[in-house]
Amino acid sequence: MSRNENGAKPSEGEDAKGENTGKKEEFVLGNPELVLRWRLASKTLPLENRHLRALSRRTVMGRPVTSQLIGWAKQHIEWTLFDGAAENPDGVLMIVLDDKGQAVMTVGPYEPIEQPTLAVLAARAQDALSEARKTGVAPETLCVSRDNHLVMGIDRDANVSGAASLISDLASTVGLSVEYDGELVSRALTGAIDFDEAFLVSDEHGVVCASDAGGQLGERFAQGYQKLLDSVDKRHRR
Incomplete structure (x- = not known):
């Protein structure tokens, strides 16, 4: 169309x-x-x-x-x-x-990310930030958990994607504080970052936990996102 x-x-x-x-x-x-x-x-x-x-x-x-x-x-x-x-x-x-x-x-068709290591996810997030400088919104955002805080790899005043807005709202719902760090991605690419786990939030892929740096929070968000998809499927099966 x-x-x-x-x-x-x-x-x-x-x-x-x-x-x-x-x-x-x-x-x-x-x-x-x-x-x-x-x-x-x-x-x-x-x-x-x-x-x-x-x-x-x-x-x-x-x-x-x-x-x-x-x-x-x-x-x-x-x-x-x-x-x-x-x-x-x-x-x-x-x-x-x-x-x-x-x-x-x-x-x-949907094609999942192959080998979603932290390096791969950070590189995707970097490309998304480059897109945001041209178009205003990053379609993918790297997130990490740190001392029971969710840190999103964008500036505080940045426009968020549809998927990122969902995760931010879910975090607030469960009482998790959300922080923003525009330098998170660049530090992740160089290894100069302190975190407990990492995952990508994507309009296309939902929540993708880093295969070499995953954890409970990312899995929790991934399950919440999948539950949303499954609920749609159940409604259409009725």
């Missing part, structure tokens, strides 16, 4: 007088400026509201995402999932925004 700059799907072309020519315009996607990957469960988007809220805080080529595009995304998520999620009901919803102001939405 795609849209052009005014929020409409590509349609039959018009001539200079605005009369329908009967010729359909060919949709050609330009250079991708933002690629979003959101995890599905049973052909639904469990964190839809959180994802759309985070999308509204993003920028593309230095310009804020428009309310028209948010409306288009909200409208077309249901259509796209109905048409495209049959083969991948637990896959990934992808939205691509290009340098022409166009967007396309599609569904693909």
Whole structure:
């Protein structure tokens, strides 16, 4: 499902007088400026509201995402999932925004992170921070626990992704204090970090515990996230 700059799907072309020519315009996607990957469960988007809220805080080529595009995304998520999620009901919803102001939405299979070591997760979080400097939101965040505190590897005033907002709220619910550290990722990459365990919070992958630095807190969040996905599946089985 795609849209052009005014929020409409590509349609039959018009001539200079605005009369329908009967010729359909060919949709050609330009250079991708933002690629979003959101995890599905049973052909639904469990964190839809959180994802759309985070999308509204993003920028593309230095310009804020428009309310028209948010409306288009909200409208077309249901259509796209109905048409495209049959083969991948637990896959990934992808939205691509290009340098022409166009967007396309599609569904693909979910592929887990292979060998999710701390180094691999930290490298992904670093890439996400680089994306955030261009688009305003990091889709993946490295988190660690330290002395019974949750530390998220972003600045305190940073815009958070849909998945990160969920984990932050869950932490508050269980009485766990949340701290923010914009230098956490760089220190993790160099090994200059003191922590009890580490995990990645991702819009695409949920909560992924480091295979060489996991722990009870990360597992608890991972189970909570999986319970959310399972609850969606149970509702759709009724």
